[in-house]
Amino acid sequence: xxxxxxxxxxxxxxxxxxxxxxxxxxxxxxxxxxxxxxxxRRAATIxxxxxxxxxxxxxxxxxxxxxxxxxxxxxxxRKRLPRYPVVPAVLIGxxxxxxxxEGQGLGRLLLIDxxxxxxxxxxxxxxxxxxxxxxxxxxxxxxxxxxxLESDPVRLILPVETYLKATREVHE
Amino acid sequence: xxATIASESRIQETRRERIEARLTVDQKALVARAAxxxxxxxxxxxxxxALDSAARTVEQHELVRLSxxxxxxxxxxxxxxxxPTSALTDAVRRYxxxxxx
Numbered sequence: 001x002x003x004x005x006x007x008x009x010x011x012x013x014x015x016x017x018x019x020x021x022x023x024x025x026x027x028x029x030x031x032x033x034x035x036x037x038x039x040x041r042r043a044a045t046i047x048x049x050x051x052x053x054x055x056x057x058x059x060x061x062x063x064x065x066x067x068x069x070x071x072x073x074x075x076x077x078r079k080r081l082p083r084y085p086v087v088p089a090v091l092i093g094x095x096x097x098x099x100x101x102e103g104q105g106l107g108r109l110l111l112i113d114x115x116x117x118x119x120x121x122x123x124x125x126x127x128x129x130x131x132x133x134x135x136x137x138x139x140x141x142x143x144x145x146x147x148x149l150e151s152d153p154v155r156l157i158l159p160v161e162t163y164l165k166a167t168r169e170v171h172e
Numbered sequence: 173x174x175a176t177i178a179s180e181s182r183i184q185e186t187r188r189e190r191i192e193a194r195l196t197v198d199q200k201a202l203v204a205r206a207a208x209x210x211x212x213x214x215x216x217x218x219x220x221x222a223l224d225s226a227a228r229t230v231e232q233h234e235l236v237r238l239s240x241x242x243x244x245x246x247x248x249x250x251x252x253x254x255x256p257t258s259a260l261t262d263a264v265r266r267y268x269x270x271x272x273x
Contacts, residue, residue: 004272067235070243077247086235087250105266112267126250129236143259147249151239157246159253163264166256170264 005052006106008113011039011060015048019056022096024133030094031060038062044093047117049110059097061110063117066091068127068157082126089127089157090118111144115163128158193218 017032031046038044044064048057067086078084092114097106118128130146132138132154142148146156195203200214207217231237238246 002270004270006271007273008271064233068246069235069237070247071238072240073243073247077251080251081247091233108263109267109271112263113271116267127246143257144263145254145257145260147246149236149238149242149246151242152236155236157236157249159250161250161253162256163260165253166260166264169256169261170268 006058006109007050007052008047009050011035011046011048015057017057020060020098021100022059023099024096027094027096031096035060035062045117047110047113049106049113057098058101059095059106059110061095061114062093063114064091064093065089065125066129068129082124087127088123088125089129090114090121090125092118092128092130094131107140108144111141115158115160116167119160119164119167126160128160128163130156130158132156 013036017035020031021028035044035046039046044062046060046062049059050056051058066089068089069086070081071085073081073084081087092111095107095110095114097110115128118125130141132141138148138154138156141156141158144158145162146158148156203217204214207214210217212220
């Protein structure tokens with residue numbers, strides 16, 4: 001029986017990050033060496049996943065304010081957008097799971113928590129943008145409806161409203 | 173007062189800083205050749221390229237620039253959001269079950 005024993009929290013000074021190890025050394029180094037500074041400078045928000053009774057951190061993601069710069073749209077379309085040419089968005093720049101906890105569907109929890117935060121910001125954003133590190137990551141995001149770009153092959157976009165539709169379907 | 177601030181900031185703007193960087197002989201020769209081809213000094217070649225690259229890196233952290241074709245697709249998706257995939261709906265369900273607080 002699976003229980004509601006996973007929790008998300010913002011990175012705090014008291015967090016011990018030393019044991020975290022994912023398959024990407026760049027993501028490990030980021031968490032241990034730069035994440036705290038980014039958080040203090042408000043350059044990015046770092047969110048940690050923990051499980052009751054499990055030591056250390058299972059995974060983390062970063063989320064920061066971002067823009068989708070559009071070009072060459074017809075006036076009729078421009079006028080319906082909240083802002084043009086840059087539509088407000090969030091960037092989910094890094095999303096990483098400790099290698100001990102792979103294969104349990106926890107990457108999905110990280111993604112949903114990020115989308116949940118994006119959808120309930122007081123300052124509304126329209127899009128969630130992700131940076132995908134490889135083909136497997138691209139396929140992961142595509143399954144959840146993220147749209148691939150020809151302009152930037154490692155970035156994909158999901159309308160926040162599509163996520164909200166999913167949350168309403170679950171309620172019904 | 174305003175005049176003082178303005179003149180101080182002008183001093184700030186014109187103050188130059190040095191950066192030193194180590195290159196191998198081959199790397200330096202390549203840079204020197206490229207600078208010569210553009211008819212500029214090695215120093216101004218390096219500074220200009222570093223500034224261009226830095227501006228691009230900063231921009232990539234702040235926004236994604238879409239082509240006309242992507243702009244059309246993404247604007248359509250933002251204005252008429254696609255239905256969620258079943259994987260997305262299932263993930264929301266799983267999240268509700270496993271995550272507390």
